[in-house]
Ligand SMILES: [Zn+2]
């Protein structure tokens with residue numbers, strides 16, 4: 001049995017976030033339980049996210065190597081680049097200390 005209610009709910013939330021993202025006022029990330037969240041980012045400065053999977057803390061990072069790689073892959077396949085998303089997940093130093101202490 002599929003939970004139709006949850007499926008529809010997520011789709012609606014996702015559409016809402018997409019509208020925000022395309023308006024250039026927000027982008028989307030996933031919360032600690034896998035739920036979609038959005039946060040305000042500066043659309044003028046392209047960046048990627050490094051996210052702690054324990055506390056949800058997000059650090060914005062620039063990744064020139066990733067930009068180069070994305071452009072190369074697009075060119076190789078004759079694609080015109082429109083967007084890409086590269087988010088890194090890990091455990092931040094604060095959460096790691098907590099884990100080590102217990
Ligand atoms: Zn953390």
Ligand SMILES: [Zn+2]
Nearest residue numbers: 046047066067
């Ligand atoms: Zn990028």
